[in-house]
Amino acid sequence: MIPYEYKKIQGILLLDKPKGITSNDVVKKIKSIFFLNKVGHTGSLDPIATGMLPICIGRATKLSQFLLNSDKVYEVEACFGVSTSTYDSDGIIICKRIVNFTHDQFLNSLNKFNGKIYQLPPMYSAIKYNGIPLYKYARKGLTVFRKFRKVNIRKILFLKKNKNFIFLKIHCSKGTYIRTIVHDLGEYLGCGAHVVSLRRLKVSSYSSSNLISLDFLKKPINNTDVYINNIREKLIKLLLPSNSIVSFLPEVNLSYNQSLKLKYGQSINYISNHNQGLVRLTEGNKKNFFGIAIYNIKGFLIPKCIIDITV
Incomplete structure (x- = not known):
């Protein structure tokens, strides 16, 4: 039987995804290693990334x-003069052209x-059309209608060049396809281009100095209660607090009685100088984080997302 304290495990694991596997594969491995059911990633990385x-x-x-919904920062290596079906080196070469642009x-x-x-999202993507991922159409040689998506490229920096290989650093909004930037850049310059390697350096305010490799987490699977508890203790030490995800939101610290009502789904009147919008909820002198609420114009806190139901 799993002790109660392990059922309450929650937090963020900053994983350094290796090349060659999908983000969903990573989630499955984490579930298997730590014997957990409730695990999810926060934005897919391509297998090449x-x-x-x-x-x-x-x-x-x-x-x-x-x-x-947060910003991301990437470092990308692009090969100019070669276009591929997937916009990266996993695809089939469809065109080779001369590179003759100046620096x-x-x-x-x-x-x-x-x-x-x-x-325009690439055909080889997980975006769905009529309930089916685009890449399934692409594998059959089909091209279907796609809507253009508005994204914000906050900064795109040239890092270095080695023959036809160019390295860039890109800070962008959610939903940005780096493959598409490279492909479109190649077409704009008249020679084509594709992604050779891609590394995500940052998500929101999280630093890459806290990354944990998948190899570090792996251990032989042994289905004894002692092993399961020990491996979960290891996970607890590696996790960043859930509070860190929403550290940018203004904090509202409440008493036990106030927080209890919100945990039960009730709105409460709260006089504050906070602007209306989302706020981060903490409880008591220890300021234990327990969820997110909406502070409305009438001075009410309305529970939106309660993650700690301890009462």
Whole structure:
């Protein structure tokens, strides 16, 4: 039997995703290693990509939307002169062209991809059309209608160049396809391009210095209660608090009686100088985080997402 304290495990694991597996594969491995059911990632990385993949554990999965909607920072290596079916090196080469742009022309072209732009998602993506992921159509050689998506490229920096291989650092909003930026950049320069390697350096305010490798987590599976408890103790030490996901929200500290009502789904009157909108809820002198509420114009706190139901 799993002790009660292990059922309450929650938090964020900053995983360094290895190349060659999907984000869903990572989730399955985490579930298997730590014998947990409630695990989810917060924004897919392509199999070719490595780097930061925040994994939500337990009730922290309720807050995953805040990381899904946050900014990301990537470092990408692109090969110019070669276009592929998937916009990366996992795809089939469909075209080779001569590269003849100058360094200044390249730097000027980056300005076309700074700021708010519209992207056409690649056919090899998980976006669904009529309930079916686009990549399933693409594998059959089909191209279906896709809507352009508005994204915000906050900064795109040239890092270095080695022959036809160019390295970039990109800070972007949610929903941005780095593969599409590279592909469109190659088309704009008239030579084509594709992603060779991609690494995610940052999600929201999380630093890559806290990344944990999958190999570090792996251990031989042994279904004894002692082993399960020990491996969960290891996980607890690695987790960042759920509170860190929404640390940017203003804090509202409540008494036990006030928090109890919110935990039971009731709204409470709360006089404050906070602006209306989302707030982070803490309880008592220890300021234990227990959820998110909406502070409305009438001065009421309305529970939106309660992750700690301890009463």
